[in-house]
Amino acid sequence: MMRVPSRFCMAFTPEQLAGALRWRYATKSFQAGARIPSATWSALEDALVQSPSSYGLQPWKFLVIEDPSLRTTLKPHSWGQSQITDCSHLVVFLARRRIEEADLDRLIQATAEARGLNPEQLAPYRGMMANDLIQGPRSAVIDRWASNQVYIALGTFLTAAALLSVDTCPIEGFSPADYDRILNLETSLYRSCVVCAAGYRAPEDRYAALAKVRYSAADLIETR
Amino acid sequence: MMRVPSRFCMAFTPEQLAGALRWRYATKSFQAGARIPSATWSALEDALVQSPSSYGLQPWKFLVIEDPSLRTTLKPHSWGQSQITDCSHLVVFLARRRIEEADLDRLIQATAEARGLNPEQLAPYRGMMANDLIQGPRSAVIDRWASNQVYIALGTFLTAAALLSVDTCPIEGFSPADYDRILNLETSLYRSCVVCAAGYRAPEDRYAALAKVRYSAADLIETR
Numbered sequence: 001m002m003r004v005p006s007r008f009c010m011a012f013t014p015e016q017l018a019g020a021l022r023w024r025y026a027t028k029s030f031q032a033g034a035r036i037p038s039a040t041w042s043a044l045e046d047a048l049v050q051s052p053s054s055y056g057l058q059p060w061k062f063l064v065i066e067d068p069s070l071r072t073t074l075k076p077h078s079w080g081q082s083q084i085t086d087c088s089h090l091v092v093f094l095a096r097r098r099i100e101e102a103d104l105d106r107l108i109q110a111t112a113e114a115r116g117l118n119p120e121q122l123a124p125y126r127g128m129m130a131n132d133l134i135q136g137p138r139s140a141v142i143d144r145w146a147s148n149q150v151y152i153a154l155g156t157f158l159t160a161a162a163l164l165s166v167d168t169c170p171i172e173g174f175s176p177a178d179y180d181r182i183l184n185l186e187t188s189l190y191r192s193c194v195v196c197a198a199g200y201r202a203p204e205d206r207y208a209a210l211a212k213v214r215y216s217a218a219d220l221i222e223t224r
Numbered sequence: 225m226m227r228v229p230s231r232f233c234m235a236f237t238p239e240q241l242a243g244a245l246r247w248r249y250a251t252k253s254f255q256a257g258a259r260i261p262s263a264t265w266s267a268l269e270d271a272l273v274q275s276p277s278s279y280g281l282q283p284w285k286f287l288v289i290e291d292p293s294l295r296t297t298l299k300p301h302s303w304g305q306s307q308i309t310d311c312s313h314l315v316v317f318l319a320r321r322r323i324e325e326a327d328l329d330r331l332i333q334a335t336a337e338a339r340g341l342n343p344e345q346l347a348p349y350r351g352m353m354a355n356d357l358i359q360g361p362r363s364a365v366i367d368r369w370a371s372n373q374v375y376i377a378l379g380t381f382l383t384a385a386a387l388l389s390v391d392t393c394p395i396e397g398f399s400p401a402d403y404d405r406i407l408n409l410e411t412s413l414y415r416s417c418v419v420c421a422a423g424y425r426a427p428e429d430r431y432a433a434l435a436k437v438r439y440s441a442a443d444l445i446e447t448r
Contacts, residue, residue: 012240012387014267020236021274021384043238049441050245052382054396056437064447107437114435132397144368148418151372152394155379158276160245163236163387170376172278173356183448194372211338213280213331217273223288224407 017163022212024162027169027197029205030086036199040164041089044198047160048091051153055129057107059096059146060153061190063183064089070182077178078195083169088199092179093154094190095146099133150193161198171195241387248386249436251393251421253429254310260423264388265313268422271384272315275377279353281331283320283370284377285414287407288313294406301402302419307393312423316403317378318414319370323357374417385422395419 036044048062065071068085075084084090096103108126112119132138138145154170161168172194179185179192201208260268272286289295292309299308308314320327332350336343356362362369378394385392396418403409403416425432 012236012244012389014263014270014388016236017267017384017387018270018274021271021380024274024276026276026280039238043241045441045445046238046242047245047383049438049444050242050248050436051379052248052250052394054394056250058439058444060444062445064445066447070448110439111437114437144371147368147372148375151375152379152382155275155376155381156245156383157379158376159271159380159383160241163241164238165236170276170278212274213335213338214273215282215334217269220273220282220284221269221286221288223290224294 020162021159023165024158024168025208025210025212027083027087027167027199027201027205028207029202030083030088030167030169030197030199031202032086034088034200036088036166040166043164044089044157044160044166047156048153051156053149053152054145055107055133056111057099057103057129057133057149059099059103060150060193061094062153063092063094065092066090073182074174074179077182078171078174081169081171081173083171083197084195086199086202087169087197089197091157091196091198092183092192093150093194093196094185094188095143095150095193097143097146097189097191099139099142099146101130101134104129104134147193154194154196157196157198166198167201169197171197244386245383246436247389248382248392249432249434251307251311251391251423251425251429252431253426254307254312254391254393254421254423255426256310258312258424260312260390264390267388268313268381268384268390271380272377275380277373277376278369279331279357280335281323281327281353281357281373283323283327284374284417285318286377287316287318289316297406298398298403301406302395302398305393305395305397307395307421308419310423310426311393311421313421315381315420315422316407316416317374317418317420318409318412319367319374319417321367321370321413321415323363323366323370325354325358328353328358371417378418378420381420381422390422391425393421395421 071085078084108122176192295309302308332346400416
């Protein structure tokens, strides 16, 4: 059993969080060759691993594309964006294509191991997932459901990166079909869902200096 | 023009981030009556407002449900989960149903104002959005696209809350149709997409002490 304090022993203040969120922007030009240190990158990989998902099912994988020639191949299928080749770490977020009994078994097995339980004790939990995701109405939109979970991981990753002073650019402007072909995912249980470049902004990226555009809290948030 | 340092002047370490992500769990029992202080809640509202979205379009709104009787009405349409009534702040994340020319105009206007530009200078940016979201292939899946953006905001919110020592429970187990009816959203341009309860874990919530179950980085992350 893991001990968890009822308050997180934090050193984070609202001001720090606000500062990180304002420092962040969608980086257009990365400083080519500026590499995220390995300890920092490990923390960001950990943020991906720890990301929340519905039922904790983690219907995802994350491909980190290092090979420069592979990046060059992907670039024209990414609206030619320079971030693909110039960033430090290029992450392709993959979503599970289907949820099958085997996915539930895998999670139940991992849960039983982590918590010292017999998998049979988790039968109600397994049944709830099966009734919702495999037999239930969500099974008809499972592709969409899996994408939603992947976008939680994306949000987690973007925020975590900003906190650690790492720049990012989330990228929807790419061809999933071409990515799947190039990355040999066509017969995989996973498909490319969204992309994120991470690294350090180039000093000449003029987008860094532009005012962030956000609607006001009064426009976006309504209390009832 | 906002001045942005090329490194975020951070006080965040990888260890702090890892600690917050591990402290977080999907809270099943909130301490009824334990209220998030207003300064902390303001920071979390700000995290919602600052959340990234594709093109910065912010195709969302956030309803904060305070009214106890309204929460009681929503509870049976939320699988009867106690979090709906016991949490401090209940947020219903709304997604834009459609993206129309008016949405682009609104963003262009806000961008021009924030950056001291003439809206006409932003015509290429507007055209790119229109070609993708209104005339392009994404228009056929705009509902799904908007949901994805909302889930970025959810990921941002969950992470931000953990950093500030606020517990959360993301909730997909609710009836969007009933929420839309009860919240008078049926004729609105927005629809209920996902729900999140925020507050403080009850001391007796046994889920807080259970080991978190995550697949290993070796299973989830692949470098190419």
